[in-house]
Amino acid sequence: MKIFITGVAGFLGSHLADRMLELGYDVVGVDNLVGGFTENVNPKVKFHIEDCNNLDKMVELMKGCDIVFHGACTAHDGFSLFSPYYITQNTFQISMSVLSAAAQNNVKKFIYCSSMARYGKQEKLPYKEDMECLPVTPYGVGKYASEQIVKQICTLNNINYNIIVPHNIIGPRQNYTDPFRNVVAIMINRMLQNKQPIIYGDGEQKRTFSFIGDCISCIEKIIIHDNLNGEIFNIGPDEEFVTINQLANEIANQLNFKLNPIYVKDRPNEIKFATCSSDKARKLLNYKTQTTLSDGIKQMISDIKSKGPKEFRYNYDIEINNENTPNTWKEKMF
Numbered sequence: 001m002k003i004f005i006t007g008v009a010g011f012l013g014s015h016l017a018d019r020m021l022e023l024g025y026d027v028v029g030v031d032n033l034v035g036g037f038t039e040n041v042n043p044k045v046k047f048h049i050e051d052c053n054n055l056d057k058m059v060e061l062m063k064g065c066d067i068v069f070h071g072a073c074t075a076h077d078g079f080s081l082f083s084p085y086y087i088t089q090n091t092f093q094i095s096m097s098v099l100s101a102a103a104q105n106n107v108k109k110f111i112y113c114s115s116m117a118r119y120g121k122q123e124k125l126p127y128k129e130d131m132e133c134l135p136v137t138p139y140g141v142g143k144y145a146s147e148q149i150v151k152q153i154c155t156l157n158n159i160n161y162n163i164i165v166p167h168n169i170i171g172p173r174q175n176y177t178d179p180f181r182n183v184v185a186i187m188i189n190r191m192l193q194n195k196q197p198i199i200y201g202d203g204e205q206k207r208t209f210s211f212i213g214d215c216i217s218c219i220e221k222i223i224i225h226d227n228l229n230g231e232i233f234n235i236g237p238d239e240e241f242v243t244i245n246q247l248a249n250e251i252a253n254q255l256n257f258k259l260n261p262i263y264v265k266d267r268p269n270e271i272k273f274a275t276c277s278s279d280k281a282r283k284l285l286n287y288k289t290q291t292t293l294s295d296g297i298k299q300m301i302s303d304i305k306s307k308g309p310k311e312f313r314y315n316y317d318i319e320i321n322n323e324n325t326p327n328t329w330k331e332k333m334f
């Protein structure tokens with residue numbers, strides 16, 4: 001079997017490629033390296049540096065592939081409110097290109113990587129797959145809109161499809177130099193440089209963090225099993241629901257760092273409490289959390305230490321730069 005993975009030089013895509021190779025799949029991968037790194041890509045992957053928005057290229061490179069996993073994205077939830085054109089181009093438009101190429105190539109299965117941003121502002125927690133989606137950011141809207149079109153095109157063309165909804169993944173290889181996303185990685189990178197973590201609002205917003213291995217074990221089952229057509233799955237644990245303050249404390253404890261966070265104005269449209277139920281994954285994918293938050297952080301620290309702390313890279317232009325734009329980004333505070 002041959003699988004086509006977009007975003008293969010990124011965090012999730014590269015780990016998935018490793019696992020699929022282990023399972024004996026041929027892997028073709030694309031990435032334009034806007035957020036990924038060549039060194040993440042397993043040498044056994046047939047790797048193409050290409051922008052997924054190039055439809056003709058996607059059609060050509062996907063030839064002969066049975067399965068498509070579409071993970072390429074500039075997955076910047078909060079930042080998408082300030083660069084909606086660029087971020088939706090790499091969330092929604094990019095998905096249409098990859099989806100169209102998949103249908104043109106008659107692939108057997110299409111797996112779309114959505115995000116918990118699809119749920120948006122809900123009255124009830126935890127988020128369940130069948131809730132009405134109420135996204136509050138361009139990124140969330142882009143993900144949810146893409147899901148609808150994945151459903152339409154795949155159903156019409158008899159392509160099996162699944163939508164996966166990961167949330168706050170952590171683990172080795174996560175980009176730790178992006179100031180616009182990946183809170184755990186940012187905090188570790190700063191503390192290793194002896195800098196206090198920057199926390200938006202009062203730090204009492206709560207999240208559940210998912211270790212990469214726990215996500216990959218679910219995704220591989222979705223890829224392998226053919227009796228799950230059309231199912232949407234939250235991917236990741238629901239056990240440890242922690243505040244950002246608790247998270248900072250845990251990282252500081254592990255690093256023996258004297259913590260005194262810098263608190264800044266909260267970010268527009270940031271959801272205060274967000275966590276996903278893992279019930280459906282437990283039931284249909286035999287999901288069981290293997291790695292605790294503390295162990296996940298330990299592995300990340302060791303990965304970042306081995307590469308060394310680095311300067312943050314402001315790779316993305318702020319399109320809407322006004323009084324709503326967080327100063328952390330305007331003034332390059334990280």
Ligand SMILES: NC(=O)c1ccc[n+]([C@@H]2O[C@H](COP(=O)([O-])OP(=O)(O)OC[C@H]3O[C@@H](n4cnc5c(N)ncnc54)[C@H](O)[C@@H]3O)[C@@H](O)[C@H]2O)c1
Binds near residue numbers: 033036
């Ligand atoms: N990491 C998380 O916590 C999380 C949570 C929910 C959903 N997701 C989703 O998982 C997927 C992977 O996220 P990740 O955390 O691994 O991010 P990542 O940035 O590490 O990986 C995404 C990859 O996509 C590539 N890419 C972006 N735009 C591209 C384009 N136009 N053409 C080709 N390649 C392009 C980037 O270079 C990067 O390597 C994304 O779809 C994201 O929305 C991630």
